[in-house]
Amino acid sequence: MGQTISIAAVYQALESVMDPEIPVLSVLDLGMITDVSIDQTADVVHIRMIPTFAACPAVSYIQNNIKTTVEKELGIAVTVEIDKQVHWESNRITPAAKEKLKNFGIAPPQVVEGEMKAEIMLHTPCPHCSSEYTYLRSPFGSTLCRAIHFCKSCGQVFEQFKPLE
Numbered sequence: 771m772g773q774t775i776s777i778a779a780v781y782q783a784l785e786s787v788m789d790p791e792i793p794v795l796s797v798l799d800l801g802m803i804t805d806v807s808i809d810q811t812a813d814v815v816h817i818r819m820i821p822t823f824a825a826c827p828a829v830s831y832i833q834n835n836i837k838t839t840v841e842k843e844l845g846i847a848v849t850v851e852i853d854k855q856v857h858w859e860s861n862r863i864t865p866a867a868k869e870k871l872k873n874f875g876i877a878p879p880q881v882v883e884g885e886m887k888a889e890i891m892l893h894t895p896c897p898h899c900s901s902e903y904t905y906l907r908s909p910f911g912s913t914l915c916r917a918i919h920f921c922k923s924c925g926q927v928f929e930q931f932k933p934l935e
Contacts, residue, residue: 775844780806780815783843787835790828791913792931794870797836801862804853815846818853823914823934860934871931872897877919879933894930896921 784803789795797803797819805818817836821829833850840848860879863871868878877897894917895902901923908918909932916929 774810775808775815775846777806777808779844780808780817780840783840784817784836786843787832787839790831790835791915792871792874792876794874795867797832799864799867799870801864802832802858804856813846815840815844815848817848817850818856819850820853820856820858822858825914858934860931863931875928876916877928877930879931882933882935894919896924896926897928898926899924 781798781803784798784806785796787797789797789800800822802819802822803817804820805816807816808814809816817840819833819836821832829852833852836850837848840846859882861882863879871878875897877894880894892906893902894904894906896904896919899921901921903922904919905922906917907920907927911918911929911932915932915934917932918927919930920927
């Protein structure tokens with residue numbers, strides 16, 4: 771290898787790997803990356819990641835996007851593996867990502883402190899008008915990580931990224 775790759779350069783490349791179901795969020799925004807290491811002697815970057823939900827159908831797709839994006843941007847071989855030692859939780863989503871979700875029309879998950887209770891999803895603020903006069907229509911949305919709500923103030927149906935601990 772002619773150049774030394776830095777961890778910061780890998781993270782910069784990861785900023786452009788977007789979630790296929792929520793294209794305004796990167797894998798970094800979602801807190802999916804758990805470790806990055808570089809083996810300079812073997813010219814390989816090792817990336818460990820976690821899916822947002824265990825049964826997420828997009829995991830292989832995301833792994834491939836991470837691999838191809840980082841390889842293309844940095845010109846180095848990349849391995850991407852699932853980190854089975856870390857459990858993803860919605861608190862890993864960055865504050866900036868929560869704002870991006872809201873602007874995209876999806877209510878961000880509330881912060882989970884202590885034991886997760888179903889009541890946390892009952893009065894989710896509407897991402898369109900910010901009203902808390904909402905109700906949960908279905909805990910099952912278009913993907914495993916979303917629920918469907920209705921806003922009684924503006925009349926919009928909206929999805930929420932489910933809180934998870």
